[in-house]
Amino acid sequence: MRCRLLLLLSLLATCGAAGAAVAAEPAWVSVAWHDVKDDAAGHVDRDRYTVGTTQLAEQFDWLRTNGWTPVSLDDIIAARQGRRALPDKAVLLTFDDGLASLYTHVFPLLKAYGYPAVASVVSSWQERVAAGETIAYEGAERDATGFATWAQLREMAASGLVEIASHSHDLHRGVLANPQGNQQPAASSLEYLPAPGRYETEAEWRARVRDDLARSVALIEQHTGRAPRAIVWPYGEYHSEAEAVAAGLGMEVSLGLTNGRNGVHRLNGLHRLLLTGNPALAEFVANLPQIPSQRIQRAVHVDLDYVYDPDPAQQERNLDALLERVQALSITTVYLQAFADPDGDGTAAALYFPNRHLPMRADLFNRVAWQLRTRTGVEVYAWMPLLAFDLPDTDRALALSVLRAGQDGTAEPADADYRRLSPFLPSARQLVAEIYADLGRHAHFAGILFHDDAYLAADEDLAACAPAASWPGSERPIEDCRLSPAQKTAALVDFSLEVTAQARRYRPALRTARNMYARVAIDPSSEARFSQSMPAFLAAYDYTALMAMPYLEEVAGEHPAWLRMLVAQVARHPAGLDRTVFKLQAKDWRRDKWLPAEELRDHFQLLVRAGALNLAYYPDDFILGRPALEPLFQGLSIRSFPYRKEQPR
Template identity: 50%
Template structure:
């Protein structure tokens, strides 16, 4: 989106061009996020009979992550929300038996991957995190009784803690050595043939300083910030720290138990391709995260797990596991300019951030699209960035801070809103050399009808783009990327594809393909460090309503549906000059619905400002548009921009239309 240059008042400065694990607070405690993705938090109704569990894909395994098991857990309101009562665990085991769910071993999973050995129907892997004493006193006798295999994942440093040691632990206050399993007990369990001992790392089960503001973030995926020097841990030091930790953890297990671990269970479920690669070189081919989903056995990296919380009944557990991975929860988006949070005064930044977080917490959207680039001129071109990087000035080291606060305090998924091509490198000669080009006679010259854009056909430009996104993924925790509407090429571009042949331009298909390919490659780069990152891309509404306009934008709506997790269509009637906004929106939804997966894959982004005047659009009108979208069949929608400083749209009015509390799939559930 392109913001009107020179207009800086929040709510009036922005105009569109043309036509996302929750981790608890700023200090990490316990084993998993305070509200892990897909976890359960309150009991639902219990029917008299349970329907049969749907048959799972035999090439997938469902992993259940348990923690403490105690006889005295107080229903669903125990102080330790991850604790399960012993009697409830018996009910779970009985249900597995009755429903034909088959707990399997690590050996069976590796055999299925390596030689295609069959797994039983509905395979389960039971994992008990943190190495709490109850895994021996309460769980192990039940494993023996039922003959169920399981994985136990202790934290190395905790196992060898000195006398008087303790650590803060979610739900238990302080965890001491008396609360943990001993090496002798692990030996006994391993000798039974039922228990595989994994590592929960040596000392990565903690938060480390992740930004100048002091947020503590998961150690395994965070480059440590040094407040004394203002510098971040470099890549070599980071990799050495992870390798040393895993090597020490694996070596200690081998020393005590005679066998190195084959499984690493990443604390807080946070991992990357970098950490997994290091683990594999140390003999751990299986790694586990915390995304709740069945996992294919042909890829044992970052295996998804269902975290058991709230001491769930069998009915609640069944509901949790049976939800189809294809079930669609409505996405509700608030699109935020980080330029509004920024101020030269750090204290004012924090006040602005508090106001934003409080507002988002009240509105309760599912997602925030958060600007990660500096655009004070309001023209949509990134001349600075809000994170450390190799190529552009850093306006402030702010994106990670704001994204973290929104994710942990407001409970939303945060997508980094970034240009794909529109980067100003601060050097006119270099900008021109790497620019999208058009022909003037037999001369190829920079093409700048609006944005400055780097050419997807210039290898050096592509390298810069990749490195910018790599730096973002290294230095910030987020849930996805929203590609800005600068990702277009018009019908006179890009001469850089054929610089030696005057007048020759790429075909429409070649231009469209080039942008799809570049976004795919960028997402591959991002996922090296943020493996669960999702993708979204802004698309002009005209591309949806007039498919032939692909020739002018190199954008294709049906192919975007196939290519991205969501296509964020700029559903902005006044920007499009619509005479009847509601009728125009209805037609847009109708056309989207004609495409397979159109409604499921499209986020309709409404405008909260009429940039023709400019003036805010009344909140009542914006809400009526949202109701119109829903009545027409739209599933996902949101708006841009949110003026959290001036309070537009009206807080409680917009909350009534946008809050995810209206989503039945998001019912509270243990």
């Protein structure tokens, strides 16, 4: 990207409205509790998931006096089947891990209020403590006194108030998930096998997870008299393949741990509000409605090429430098390169994750993304091309290329800048979709940032005229291949959503962002050159990463005035400021010169005063500390400069 940014400003073509599907109005919410004890110490408690008995009773009482109706799993299933409607302000109460307090503290309150609930158990824990073992749980060892017994679970199930769900048999743990040694959720990760030096196959993963869940189902049915109808995924981590395994064992309902409201249109991956820190009643009340809100982003855009080193020890030192810098910046998000681009031409000739189609430079993206998530708390977006992939098979690459008319009128590859695969050729789309599926399978990350390689200039793409051509995201033939700029924009948006769907098979909560040139926001007619449109991007993606880069755009005059004008143009669009990330450049590529960090700080603060909410910059040299840290912190950090607080989530 570093070199291509200079070249792309002389080309391209734009986008038509590709509206995102509007989900049905959510109808109900769910809350997840864990342990309950009389002396819960809030945020200083060793177990941050503990809630006090008094606080739980207050929460139950507030629900009753404020019109909320706890519902059962039966009610949820009946609503899905259309047999009866849920009441207004419906809430599903859930309690995870099968702890002793479920019987001693929670069950008495459920009986007193007449509230139904779902209780999930890790069946191996019940088995192990009954055999005299202890379980490491939230920093302490627990013996049989720390867990509900099978007899107590049977009694609660027989009451008609408590539905026992599976929390797996032994998937509430990590497995080795990369060569570097990271432990990641067992249900949703491919296990790395050191002896043969490979990952388990899909068939091996499926057999492992199915055997585990089948054991859980059998034990719950044996001890309670009823097989579970719901799976509560450990750590809230799951994917569509895991859901299929659970459904095949009779668990048609699944619950995760993402915030949000639920509708009656589906029973899988249900949202739940996770309670931590023994919240005061006011905090519980504020968060319970799960009002949708847009996350505010403060982001750094990172080249994984800077982390990579053929020496593993140096590579780890590079990673440590990145983690320390991100931690010091106090930001929310990292846009992390997932493709290798050491020559800076912007086209992916190799990738940083195992995949079916391109060489793997190093198995590195999963490691770095996980370390960023767990050690700094940021959300990681995988920065990926949409079209610009250099295939090892040159003949195949040429056959799948974006085409334009040559000087003699015959079609030729349009490779003056990025070398791109055509979004209109089913074989090319399948290849790219499989790359995105492999990315989702081999890494845990929060979102995708689409590179700026997705464009079709006025004389492109003649591949749409090929007999095999079809519209992205469908098998619909293209009746007239003389596409307008708006049609080309729509096609690229549809293709990006098609590949996102493949990644979401394994990471269902993925969000999306896409780079956009500033000129498009300023002059909508630039769509014909850049295949981009602010209305189309706002409709299709969670965020538009607007490249607010005055040096790149060769802005004449004062940069502050240009930036203020850019914010004003974005603000004209509904939700424009909520869903646009203003990404500054930290380096003047034309002059090969890093910009002063103080200039970045001043521009960030100017953007915020003008109304911008989401900020980012690119590039960052975390090895040499460029730009300087302190001014960056002052301008970008969520702790340093006034910003709009998010609504409770």
